[in-house]
Amino acid sequence: MIELNHTHDASARSWVVSANAEGSDFPIQNLPYAVFRRAGSPEPFRGGVAIGDQVLDLAALAAGSHVDGLALDAARAAALPTLNDFFALGPLAWQALRHAVFAVLHSDAPAATASDLRPCLVPQAEVEYTVPARIGDYTDFYTSIDHALNITRLMNPDGDVTPNFRWVPTAYHGRVSTIGVSGQRFRRPMGQAMAPGAKAPTYQACARLDYELELGVWIGQGNAQGEPIPLERAEEHIFGICLLNDWSARDIQFWEMAPLGPFLAKNFATTISPWIVTMEALAPYRQAWTRPANDPQPLDYLESTANRAGGALDIRLEVWLESEKARKEKTGPSRLSTTSFKHQYWSVAQMVAHHTVGGCSLNPGDLFGSGTISGPGEGEAGAIIELTRAAQTPVTLANGETRGFLEDGDAVLLRGWCEKPGHARIGFGESRGTVLPARA
Amino acid sequence: MIELNHTHDASARSWVVSANAEGSDFPIQNLPYAVFRRAGSPEPFRGGVAIGDQVLDLAALAAGSHVDGLALDAARAAALPTLNDFFALGPLAWQALRHAVFAVLHSDAPAATASDLRPCLVPQAEVEYTVPARIGDYTDFYTSIDHALNITRLMNPDGDVTPNFRWVPTAYHGRVSTIGVSGQRFRRPMGQAMAPGAKAPTYQACARLDYELELGVWIGQGNAQGEPIPLERAEEHIFGICLLNDWSARDIQFWEMAPLGPFLAKNFATTISPWIVTMEALAPYRQAWTRPANDPQPLDYLESTANRAGGALDIRLEVWLESEKARKEKTGPSRLSTTSFKHQYWSVAQMVAHHTVGGCSLNPGDLFGSGTISGPGEGEAGAIIELTRAAQTPVTLANGETRGFLEDGDAVLLRGWCEKPGHARIGFGESRGTVLPARA
Missing domain, CATH: 2.30.30.230 (Fumarylacetoacetase, N-terminal domain)
Known part of the structure; x- marks a missing residue:
């Protein structure tokens, strides 16, 4: 480091x-x-x-x-x-x-x-x-245990994450072709959804459109196929970090994702911030990476002294929503949540080590999403499905509007920064994306 | 067409x-x-x-x-x-x-x-x-109902495919960086596996290495983000078809894949044949695309007269295995299975229409995998896990060796061709990939 x-x-x-x-x-x-x-x-x-x-x-x-x-x-x-x-x-x-x-x-x-x-x-x-690089491959991780628990408990209040979560830095491959830079505007996706108790799915505009607050990790140097990057050297392969919004169509997702994962629910759009904050700039904001004593400790290939000492990054994050009405009336966006990346269950170095341990090659310009970043407290959830418990408890915006999921015209803004006494505050700028109506 | x-x-x-x-x-x-x-x-x-x-x-x-x-x-x-x-x-x-x-x-x-x-x-x-094109994105489908049933029934002899299978041309995003052309040699992957009844996973060389017999579909012209390709025009966007081997680490896969799908189990290597057979060359080998009467019929966006009339392609396929011993002793490869692409539950045109229906853009040079191609009969399975029922009933090679899963030094050869009376036989050549020992 x-x-x-x-x-x-x-x-x-x-x-x-x-x-x-x-x-x-x-x-x-x-x-x-x-x-x-x-x-x-x-x-x-x-x-x-x-x-x-x-x-x-x-x-x-x-x-x-x-x-x-x-x-x-x-x-x-x-x-x-x-x-x-x-x-x-x-x-x-x-x-x-x-x-x-x-x-x-x-x-x-x-x-x-x-x-x-x-x-x-x-x-x-x-x-x-x-988009600042030609992205060869985009991988989306799933490394916030609070997010995973929030989603699990929507369906089962006593549920736990899947048995692999505490052992595997879970990830899946994402879509490169629809990654756009801040300012991206995209149509609400069409797709199949299965209503509870229905006998057949319907083809319709997504009715449960969501954002996901994530960070994007830009790969610097790559590795040859079959030559894993050990955890100790993982950070030499990371250039820097940006903001990333992994837009998600929850109704499409829940119908399509068994057994091979999300597909159309995610691949219609992903928005990143233009600015990449380097790992060197982030150096003052490192923290000890810890694992609760009652949780399994990492397997050897995911364990290192340096990762323990400074694997966590205290990047403060916020999600804001600006409705079309608020934009027209210039009443400004409303803050939906705030959290920090320091709560993440797996570090960015562990993501690199895990991604390559089986022999997968990374190339310069590859992009990782961190997975939705939710913290442990109230108001720290990184997706609206968590904040509103799938629209059961809608959030109220500053102008009195309410939201269960996103509506047409909504813009979602992600912001990130680091600050602490004795160090300069550094920021990520903003990632903004806007929902357009579905194709007629 | x-x-x-x-x-x-x-x-x-x-x-x-x-x-x-x-x-x-x-x-x-x-x-x-x-x-x-x-x-x-x-x-x-x-x-x-x-x-x-x-x-x-x-x-x-x-x-x-x-x-x-x-x-x-x-x-x-x-x-x-x-x-x-x-x-x-x-x-x-x-x-x-x-x-x-x-x-x-x-x-x-x-x-x-x-x-x-x-x-x-x-x-x-x-x-x-x-590799004949700069692949922007690689998508792997899952469109053989016989494969899906074979896998399901390994765990539950009376089981059926997931409820979405008969409605959704299921797919997930795959890894571009490790796609190689015929002749590819790759190390057996390392990774996490969870033994039955164990309390913790182990980090080990894959013990259940498999191939998957697939076809690769090369996208010709793309589409703009947010502008779906209707089924009627889907084939104008397909350039041609090759052979594709989606190597799979089954022990890693079964541990990692809930809930977001396969990742390290697939991204260490994918082998394609060098030759792309054009859709025009394949025209004589089209057949009616049918759906069993008791199965759900496709939603409107997956239904067209042309697809009904000629959506199926009668491409004959074979998997051969050449062990290191057979190679040294020049006794030749052994045929493991033979089937046809005509049994596939969803057509290549339906793959394109589904992929883009939510707004996802395709680009020239994108690649689809068909998903494992297994036919309904004995000896028509496209993966060794199906043929051997996860090593319970090993296959015997021509030289007397047996295989439950792949061993180091094994080469897997895929072959494909079309033939019928009154038409010229056309072939796909060969896709060959070889398993090297795991990294020490």
């Missing part, structure tokens, strides 16, 4: 003054990556780094003379329309570029550097983003 | 004399596509068409003067290292190239044509193949 260094110094400031504002998601200690261009322009998409309310254009940076060596190699790779080549360079190159960008954006940088680089900044308000 | 035309004429012959041999997989009526190069050479991979024991090099064809118009556009696209651009051109281009290649390889072609094209032929014995 990455050690704390000068780029984590909470007192560091940037000459990009918006980066120093209280509560900014993107201070100089963060420096996350996205792929962007000026909105509506014919410019090529290219990599950028968030600093305050600006994007540092990495193509422009790479064309100048302010970075060299491995950092320049990395900037050139990150200036392409997808970040796959940058991911493939590995942790030394990722760190070299982070440290070089930190240096040139720092308030102590020479005035000439700042004046040279000002033209390389593009206001975030003027850009559009795209 | 494609009408029969002169390229299906059983009396047609090629000036490539090996194509006219009795029992050839690749007569002039077939003309399947692969991506190849001379084995071990630094040549770029490019598309080719099988004719007898030769490959017609499409890059060489496109560079010459024997095709023009849409067929030339298609040949140029098919001359690339992946066939995605060719797939994206659509059915008119696919047909134009097939008909052009048929004309230039026909025994009635001018002698000058044949002499010009002879240098464009490469012996199949001298080439190596690769």
Whole structure:
């Protein structure tokens, strides 16, 4: 795992003054990556780094003379329309570029550097983003025990998770083709649903549309088929983390999923945030990874000292819902829940080790979803089916509207950030997706 | 669906004399596509068409003067290292190239044509193949009711398939990164298995390694997210079919798969045949698609006159096993089973319509697995777990060895072909994969 260094110094400031504002998601200690261009322009998409309310254009940076060596190699790779080549360079190159960008954006940088680089900044308000890498495979995990228990107990109040849950970092393969970046708008899916007691399913618009609050884990370096990544080295293969909304059609899901898992219930859309927060930026927010004493302890291939010491990540998360009415009347979104990723039953390193233990190869740009993130408390559930107990106890929005499941026009916003005393607050920005009416 | 035309004429012959041999997989009526190069050479991979024991090099064809118009556009696209651009051109281009290649390889072609094209032929014995397209997403279906019943009845002799099976063309997302072409060799996977009655799983080499006899369906043209492909137009989106072996670790599978489906049990390797037989070549082998009268009839979006008339494909299939001993002693492989794809409960067109009905987008080069193909009779099972009732009744090989599940060194060969009176026999070639010992 990455050690704390000068780029984590909470007192560091940037000459990009918006980066120093209280509560900014993107201070100089963060420096996350996205792929962007000026909105509506014919410019090529290219990599950028968030600093305050600006994007540092990495193509422009790479064309100048302010970075060299491995950092320049990395900037050139990150200036392409997808970040796959940058991911493939590995942790030394990722760190070299982070440290070089930190240096040139720092308030102590020479005035000439700042004046040279000002033209390389593009206001975030003027850009559009795209999916930041060519995703070879997308895997969705299921690693929140509170989520698994909430779902189980909807059907059986005394139920427990499946016997494998406490042993296996459960996962299934997801759909790459419908992953979109924040701003994604998608039609409510059609599909088969079986009403309780009915003799035949009906073909209809999904009546139980849900979101799932997740984090996305971007794979940096891959591994060869048949060559597992041991837990001790797993984090060298993780580039960073984004927000991810795994939209779910619950009525379609419950009918289709036995025995091979969800399919149409999930593959109509998945929304990710544009910004990828690096593992190095997250280093101050590591916590001990623990396992309740009465629960089974991990098998050897899922056990390491480093994972015990710092496998958990305290990433604060929120889900907000903005109805069409609230948007029209400008009354703002309503917060549905808040939790932290630190409660997750399996760590991101354990996900990598488990995924590859049987010989499966990962490639740069592969994406993992963490699985729905629900915490143990009231109001910490990461899906509306949990919050409303499948619409039995609807939630009330700020403007008095109620929701059992999502309605047409609803936008769901995910937000994430890390903060603690003595360290700079760093944020993930936002993931927003909007439900359009079903196809007529 | 494609009408029969002169390229299906059983009396047609090629000036490539090996194509006219009795029992050839690749007569002039077939003309399947692969991506190849001379084995071990630094040549770029490019598309080719099988004719007898030769490959017609499409890059060489496109560079010459024997095709023009849409067929030339298609040949140029098919001359690339992946066939995605060719797939994206659509059915008119696919047909134009097939008909052009048929004309230039026909025994009635001018002698000058044949002499010009002879240098464009490469012996199949001298080439190596690769995965023929950049696969964006891989979906594995589960559409053989005999397979589903065989598996169910291992655990419950009076059991039936899950209630959704007769309504939903069941599918789940699979892993792209470990799909390899015939000749693939892979390590027996490691993973977690739970012994009956045990209190904790063990981490071990898979002890119940299996194959699954499947067909692979290559998507030609895609669809936009949110714009389903209706059943009536589904076949315009299918380029062709190959053989596919969905290797399966049954002990890992049965422990991990509740509730989200198989994961490590499948993602260590999938082997496909290099040759893609086009839907046009398969046209003579269509049959009526039927549904037993006492079974539910399909919902409207899975029902069409054309699918009823010709949705089934009579593709004969065989599984052979060659043990390491048989290979060393040159006693040859043993046939384990034989069946036909015509028994499948859902057609390939229904797979496409179902996959997209909720809004999921398909892209050129996406791959579907049919799911294990088992027929209703004895010896028609497409997986060894069915044939041996999970090793309770081992099969005996030609050299006297027995198998409950696969052993290290075993090679599994899939073969497929179509034949009937009055029509040319067309074949799929072979898919071969070999089990290596687990990683120490």
